[in-house]
Amino acid sequence: MQGTVDGFSYGLVTPVAAYLMACLGGALGLRCTxxxxLVTRTWRPGWLALGTGAIGSGIWTMHFIAMMGFSVTGTxxxxxxPTTFASLGVAIVMVGVGIFxxxxxxxxxSALFTGGTVTGLGIASMHYLGMAGMRLNGSLEYSIPLVTLSVLIAVAAATASLWAAVQVRGFRWSVGxxxxxxxxxxxxxxxxxxxxxVHLHPVADSGGDPPGRLIAPLMIGPLLFLLLAGVVVVLDPRMVSGAVAPGPPPPPGYRVPVRDSYRLPPTEDRRAASRPLPERPGHGSRDHRAARPPARPAIRRRTGPHAGQRR
Incomplete structure (x- = not known):
């Protein structure tokens, strides 16, 4: 017996709420990325880990908010x-690999292809592992073409988002x-x-916990993490603007040391670069140039029929 699957039991409430949660997690994670x-390599792992947790928590919360509107007639x-928790862990680990x-x-x-592919596969793995954690009086069957399409959508969206995170700056681009x-x-x-x-089976009880009793408490942790990441974004103005605080420009003729190819040098590096370097004697200093003997005038050679005769 075939069961009727309904993914919109509460109308547009769960899809809209799930979409907003995915946008929130993506915004925080991409801004952290x-x-x-824009920081030194010492602080980079911390920001990447924060972005990983934000994106992983956001997509996991989005998935189970949408699943609260999922129902099957007859079961x-x-x-x-355990499977539900495992889907959250898979999302965070695989998204983290792509972001790092x-x-x-x-x-x-190559980095965008690898990172986008791993991140997209992490999103898809989280979804289908969460689906495998469902317990109902029946068995799930999947259409291979639609499954392939869903994975391609996840990979394409993840790749484009990571490209935007590392290529563009500004709040509007981040929102996009x-x-x-x-x-x-x-x-x-x-x-x-x-x-x-869903193919229904004549089974009395499939086990497991109802979604209202299980999913709502499980979402408290990811939601608190997203709140923490949001506070970090708000308290750091450079996280919102995506720019580095301006500093005094270096004088002409001096090279500004750049620690990282992705950011401008910090203010203290610019100030250090603005100080003139001491001149070493013997290497272009004024004293060395003054100690040189004056150049001898060039001797003009006579030309003509009497060039070799002495006067």
């Missing part, structure tokens, strides 16, 4: 706790990148849900 490119839908690749290798083609990631994650989710069909 951008901020990691209750419950969830297995781009954070350390920059916007090169987060909107794109939210569309990609939400689109991947609902295409994956459209790929699923």
């Amino acid at each position: 951008t901020r990691s490119l 209750p839908v419950r969830y297995d706790v 690749v781009v954070g350390y290798r920059g916007a090169t083609g 990148a987060s909107v794109l990631m939210g569309l990609g994650v939400s689109g991947m989710h609902y295409v994956g849900m459209a790929a699923a069909s």
